[in-house]
Amino acid sequence: MSKIEKAILKTLAFFDIFSRPLTLEELWHFLHQFKTSKYQVLIGLRKLAKKGKILEKNDYFSLNFNRQIFREYIRRRKICQKNFQKARRYLGLLKILPFVKNISVINSLAFQSSDEKSDIDILLVTKKNRLWFTRALVVLVLEILGQNKNKWYRAGKFCLGFAFDEEVLNLKKFRLKNDIYFSYWLAMLAPVLDRGLYPRFIQKNAWIYDNLPNWQPEKNRLHAGNSWTEKIFRGALGDKLEKLLGTWQMKRIWQDPDMLRPGGSVVADIHMLKIPGDKRAEYQGQWQERLKRLRISQSRAKSRG
Numbered sequence: 001m002s003k004i005e006k007a008i009l010k011t012l013a014f015f016d017i018f019s020r021p022l023t024l025e026e027l028w029h030f031l032h033q034f035k036t037s038k039y040q041v042l043i044g045l046r047k048l049a050k051k052g053k054i055l056e057k058n059d060y061f062s063l064n065f066n067r068q069i070f071r072e073y074i075r076r077r078k079i080c081q082k083n084f085q086k087a088r089r090y091l092g093l094l095k096i097l098p099f100v101k102n103i104s105v106i107n108s109l110a111f112q113s114s115d116e117k118s119d120i121d122i123l124l125v126t127k128k129n130r131l132w133f134t135r136a137l138v139v140l141v142l143e144i145l146g147q148n149k150n151k152w153y154r155a156g157k158f159c160l161g162f163a164f165d166e167e168v169l170n171l172k173k174f175r176l177k178n179d180i181y182f183s184y185w186l187a188m189l190a191p192v193l194d195r196g197l198y199p200r201f202i203q204k205n206a207w208i209y210d211n212l213p214n215w216q217p218e219k220n221r222l223h224a225g226n227s228w229t230e231k232i233f234r235g236a237l238g239d240k241l242e243k244l245l246g247t248w249q250m251k252r253i254w255q256d257p258d259m260l261r262p263g264g265s266v267v268a269d270i271h272m273l274k275i276p277g278d279k280r281a282e283y284q285g286q287w288q289e290r291l292k293r294l295r296i297s298q299s300r301a302k303s304r305g
Contacts, residue, residue: 001296002044002047003034004034004036004041004043004044005047005048005053006296007031007032007033007034007036007044008027008041008044008045008048008054009048009053009054009063009291009294009296010032010033010291010296011027011030011031011032012027012061012063013063013287013291013294014032014180014181014184014283014287014290015030015111016062016063016066016069017283017286017290018108018111018112018113019066019069019072019073019076019113020069020073020111020112020113021057021060021061021062021069021070021073022060022061022062023059023060023061024038024041024042024045024059024061025038027045028041028214029212029214029215029216030184030187030212030214030215031212031213031214032180032211032212033210033211033212033213034213034214035213035214036214045061052064053294055067055070057070058070060073063290063294065293076112076113076114076115077112079114079115079116079118080109080112080113080114083109083114083118083120083156084105084109084190086120086156087105087109087120087122087158087192088192090142090145090147090158091103091122091158091192091193092192092193093141093145094138094141095193095227096227096229097134097138097141097227097229098127098130098134098137098227098229098230098232098233098238099126099127099130099133099134099227099230099233100124100126100134100138100193100195100227101125101126101127101166101194101195101196101197102123102124102125102191102193102194102197102198102201103122103123103124103125103138103192103194104122104123104125104189104190104191104192104194104198105120105121105122105123105189105190105191105192106121106122106123106185106188106189106190107121107185108121109121109190110185110188110189111184111188116155117154117155118155118156119149119155119156119157119158119159120156120157120158120159121159121161121162122158122160122162123162123163123189124138124160124162124163124164125164125165125166125169125197125201126163126164126165126166127165127166127230128165128167129167129239129242129270130165130233130238130242131163131164131165131242131270131271131272131273132242132245132246132249132250132270132273133233133238133241133242133245133246135160135249135273136245136249138160139160142158142160161273161274161275161277162273162274162275163272163273164271164272164273165271165272166197168272169197169201169204169205170204170205171186171205172205172207175207176280176281176284178284178298179280179284180211180283180284180287181279181280181284182280183207183208183210183211183212184211184212186202186205186208187208187212187215187217195225195226198217199217202217246270249268249273250268250269253266253268253273253275254268258276259275259276265278
């Protein structure tokens, strides 16, 4: 089996975890650790099809042992389209808030793998030293709108479990060993509100091209000007509120038993919030199981020159 064929199978194996078949364009875009042309990917797909390794339906490709993936993807895609519309509608309202630099959809909705029970995970990036003040405002607005996830209502509600300020744009130190998921997580996140931060965010995380050498970020992003409310909270008043709200929120987090369960990997400091829910080790294991079934190793493929 050629190196490009192995790279294709590795990529399809990862997205199979999320019941996500890929088009030729997507497969080339997200090809794992192999830089090549779209034409070469097409040639590789044709060879794999002849060997019976992959399935094709309506211009989508998947592994040959998951014949239900196309039907499942169509079902989930309808749910995701509805939730994306909701995200744009509600999160777009947050442009009135101060110090919001970027709000992006992440996790299952970004991967287009949400089901009927899924919430809408979002990432918040704020101006430096305004993380906790801004997060409190975002949660307050979502609560007023009846759209904030809680222990009673989850499906279709917003979950703000990952947030940081401009001080920590480079997330490389949070990668795990042999961490395939994190690169795809970064590539798949979908900004719905951006104030010029997204290009800088990707530049700070250029390590993504180690795993996804063909990937390029989308250029047309919703850009919003700064909120007029920033003038009010830019100085001493904002500093005081940031300290007060930060102390209060961090105290609540560290006193919550659910946050301290083993393997939770909680982060709650002046620059970042990350609550439990990290499934990277689980996804890594599921990916490796699929590679074993395909009889290919996890070793890195060399890019085509």
